[in-house]
Amino acid sequence: MTFAETAYAKINLALHVRRRREDGYHELETLFAFVDNGDVLSAHGAERDSLETVGEFAANIDNPFGNLVMRALAALPREQGIAITLEKNLPVAAGLGGGSADAGALFRIVEALHSLPDDWEARAARLGADVPACLRSEMAIGRGTGTDLEPVKNDLAGTPVLLVNPRIGVPTGPVFKAWDSEDRGGLPDGTARQIALAGRNDLRDAAISICPQIAGVLSVLSETGCWMHEMSGSGATCFALYDSADQRDKAAEMLRVQEPDWWQMVGLLR
Template structure:
């Protein structure tokens, strides 16, 4: 039996630089990962099989056509695997949930059989966030987010709270609603040497268009800001937002406060990897 966590992805910063002729967007982003997420188990089988359960399993319309099944198809892994997916991360939430699931499959295949030399290309064909989710370590992404530079993080171990208003935010319309203004790149890690500084000086250029589509994102951000984090920001194209705290006690206080004031919101707490 192979087991793996599909670590929740957050974008500590996400700068959209331009719209490319191929329809994609040129990005600069700082990926980080939380030490919790979906959970996968796999065992050898005569053919590939995927079973899903968990709070958000019902959001997967076609278990056999989703990204986990596609990841299995993309990699040699013997006769077949029976995979059990506990879907704990919300869908269309800016956490790379499906990409994280695919990344977990890649890591399980790596442990059992090794990965082919072109695994990065195979991962990128599944989605722009998948290569980063295979690594699941802090890294800087450029291009469409698939050109990766792993970096040492001075935020490793930082307490983090994830909050989603339980409203799906589709990625395509958010990117389409971006105003096209290049507000400049991220601080250069080679000069700063600090993930924390990049995060603090960075921004998420998709926050405004996401809020225009899903006003609840602004409510989440305001609620998180009210818990005194040192940083609160939307992740990816929304609608999950995250807050970073100096201490575990501050995180627990924030969790308790939101549990009382917003019991209907989805929440997850953990630490940055």
């Protein structure tokens, strides 16, 4: 039997960087949201673990066997191997949590085929700060390094969203190094929509200093009739939220004509 799981694209509707911790990580407060589109993992039982990568961005994975999917497989005890095919539809180093989303989908596949160990949350957190959130792919507030998750009233489920990337990879490390280290305060209270509208992305200016094209993407999105637009994570992907799918689709078509080299994906918030 073959199982398939979507590795839902992660976006940060708000991302507040508070301080640098003694362990070298940064204290974060973020509102995680997930799009009903992304990479796709297909899996079936096998004598040994294996991974095949296909799709538009498969060539961008430098070492398929050292990526988060294989590390997640190695982190989960099983009596049988699993053969995975990863359809890589999300750009790499894009602020969409692609590798973490893939690992989260892999955890869900193992849960369906076998079961997860009791300490699965700790195992997920060791793989990366975004992996616990991506495992369930449900809107949540993340604190600490992003692994401390809290529920939030999700009044944005079903919101049409457009993702746009100038096809430039932006590694996270240099963006954090370029951050101005100013603590501008924590997340506001309220529903997901209220937090998104009142929040901010503290890494935006740092990312633009490394990839100026991000500013161009945001400028174009601001003219598409969206009610919110922002950069996700550490960039370079930006998102726009719309009142209707028709508005979103018209914006996507406009961008296809105006900026044919940009990557884009449409979907709905989960």
